[in-house]
Amino acid sequence: MVEDKSKFDMDSEDEDMDDESGFGEMEQSFEDMFENSLRELHAGNVVVGTIVQVNPDSVVVDVGGKSEGVIPLSEFVGALGEEGIKVGDQFDVLIERTENESGLISLSKEKADRQKIWNALEEGAVVDGRIISRIKGGLSVDIGVNAFLPGSQVDLRPVRNLDKMLGETYQFKIIKLNKRRGNIVLSRRVLLEDQRENQRSDTLKTLEEGQVIEGVVKNLTDYGAFIDLGGIDGLLHITDMSWGRVNHPSDILAVGDKINVKVLKFDREKERVSLGLKQIAPDPWLDVEAKYPVGNRITGKVVSLTDYGAFIELEEGVEGLIHVSEMSWTKRIKHPNKVLNIGDDVESVVLALDIPNRRISLGLKQVESNPWEVIGEKFPIGTIIEGQVKNITDFGIFVGVDEGIDGLVHISDLSWTKRIKHPSEIYKKGDLVKAVVLNIDRENERFSLGVKQLTPDPWQSIPTRFAPGTIIRGQVTSVTDFGIFLEVEEGIEGLIHVSEISKEKIDSPKSFAAVGDELEAVVLHVDNVERKIALSIKHLADRKEKAEVDAFLGAQRNATSNFGDLLQGALGKAGTDKDEE
Structure with missing residues (x-):
């Protein structure tokens, strides 16, 4: 019994000791929790808070340690909406300040969320973000916190108008992160390059000549367009854009257009691709001969x-x-x-x-019908027409004959006799001129007219009127080294060759006569084909001298004859007288 009692006593003592020991451990745990709570309630720490009261414009949050704080309702409404907040909800909050004058702790849910984001960020991570504003050197991006996107990292190529990207959401890669300074630098270009490289690898595996593939117009130049085929660019030359006329690629394409193109050439080693757009459609020239035969009228x-x-x-x-x-x-x-x-x-x-x-x-x-085909019937050769001088050239005048048809009067057909250096000496534009139709060349579309043909050719009668031996008197019109030109009548000249001027030797015809002098000469020869008259002063002198001699001799003969007659008469009379004796 004693042993049992002692045993019981020992068990009871052990139980009391166990109870005392358990209480001590519990007490120690509460103390540790209290100390931990005090540590967590330091400014700058993030703790779990429980909503204990929702007011019209604020929320009361219990963060433990018999401490409460107030957070503006607006920090919750943005994420959950006013109706989504209720007592008992728990959130991470940031302690901005410990107890203030009212005994409350200053808390912030937004800053806690922001710090959680910062803690989750790391260099090289890919994040979603929305471009919110344009700043110096680039763009500001909201990824939960503000980050900087340099202009050079916006796209694969420089973007001229960054404003058009405002409000857009993209994926970005964090290329620089400084949590202490709160700096984050993003890049969209890095992700696009990676994406492009993956696309390029896939495209190169499947790209073949003759293949029709979809691409995006990446850039336009004067000579063509560069098309992004998926990581690799191809050139669509302006001559391969359309079977028709293209003055500039921008006439039919714009940057960003999605188009189907045909691979014309592909150099796999140099990764050069030539593309065609018109080759997708049939060549219209295949049917041209059938659709547009020679002689057809078309519009x-x-x-x-x-x-x-x-x-x-x-x-x-x-x-x-x-x-x-x-x-x-x-x-x-x-x-x-x-x-x-x-x-x-x-x-x-x-x-x-x-x-x-x-x-x-x-x-x-x-x-329309060719007027040259009927002009000959309307104006037969020999017809006299009257028209205005339309143009004057060195070689003649153009006279209006019919609607759109001018006739040429060559300078040689202006006058039979006058030496005309330039047609403007006689005519001016607008003058009315009569002329004779000389010839019509339909094939070469030439209409020949003559003015001098309106009157007879005076040279046709020259040989008769100026027969060799005829003595003429005229005015000197020109003196040259080889002779003197003498006008025998208006517009008609004869030449006194230097050898026909005088029997005596002369130094020059200019020493014998001057322009304007009147001379007398005799006609030696007339060539109406070449239109030349040969004159001579020397022969005239010989002729006059012979005439004088002939006259003298004639006078002598007459005198001798008269003397003979007288002598014969005298002798006859004397004989008669003698017979009478």
Whole structure:
């Protein structure tokens, strides 16, 4: 019994000791919690707070340690909405200040959230962010906290207008992080480069010549467009954009356009890709010969004017040329813009096709009948016409004959006799002129007229009126080293050669006569074909001398004859007298 009692006593003592020991441990735990709570309630710490009261504009939060704080309701409403907050909800809050004058702790949920974000951020991490403003050197991005996106890191290529990105949400990579200073630098370009490299690798595996692939217009130049095929760029040359005329790539494309293109050439080693857009559609020139046969009348639009003609679009990719010489039968067109304007709808005739060289020759004047084909019937050779002088040149005058048709009076056909150095000596523009139709060359479109032909050719009667031996008197019109020109009548001259001036030797014809002098000469010869008259003073002198001799001799003969008659009469009378004796 004693043993049992002692045993019982010992067990009881042990239990009392266990109870005392447990209480001590619990007490120690509460003390540790209190100390920990005090440590957590230091300014700058983030602790768990429980909402104990919701007021109209604030929330009372219990953070333990018999301490409460107040947080503006606006810090909760932004995330949860006013109806989403209720007593008992727990949130992380930041202790800004320990007890203030009212005995409350200054708390902030927003700063706690921000600090949690900062703690979660690390260099190299990929985060979502919204561009909120433009600042010096780049953009400000909200990733939960404000971060800086340099302009050079916005895209693969420099972005000229950063304002258009405001409000947009993208993924960014943190390339610099300084938590102590609160600086974060982002890059979108790094992610795009990685994405592009992955796309490039995939594209290179599948890219083949002849393949039709979708791409995005990346850049435009004067000579073409660069198309992003997915990590690799291809060149779409301006000549491969359309079967028709393209003045500039911007006429049909814009940066950002999605288009289907055909791979024309692919150099895998140099990673160069030549693309075509027009090659996706059939070549319109395959049907040109059937659709536009020679001689057909067609209608098209003027798309370009040059010095030598006008280009007419018959359909997309098919153009023809109206040469300036094919614009009018009669008018001399100096430039196509005198007849046509860009955008005009024009009817023309197909003159020729050159399919290999993709050329179509068109004619505008062929739409109307050729006036040169009927001009001969209207104005037969020999017809006398009257028209205005339209133009004066060194070689003649152009006279208006019919609508758009001018006739040429060559300088040699202005006068039978006058020496005309320039037609302007006689005519001026606008003068009315009568002329005779001499010839019509339909093939070369030439109309020849003559003025002198209105009167008979005086040279036809010259040989009769100025027969050799005829003595004439005229005025000196010119003196040269080889002779003297003498006007025998108006417009007709004869030449006294130096050898026919005098029997005596003279130094020069100029020493014998001057322009304006009147001389007498005898006609030696007339050539009406060459229109030349040969005159001689020397022969005239010989003739006069002979005439004088003949006259003298005649006088002598007459005197002798008279003397003989007298003598014979005297002798006869004497004989008669003698017989009478």
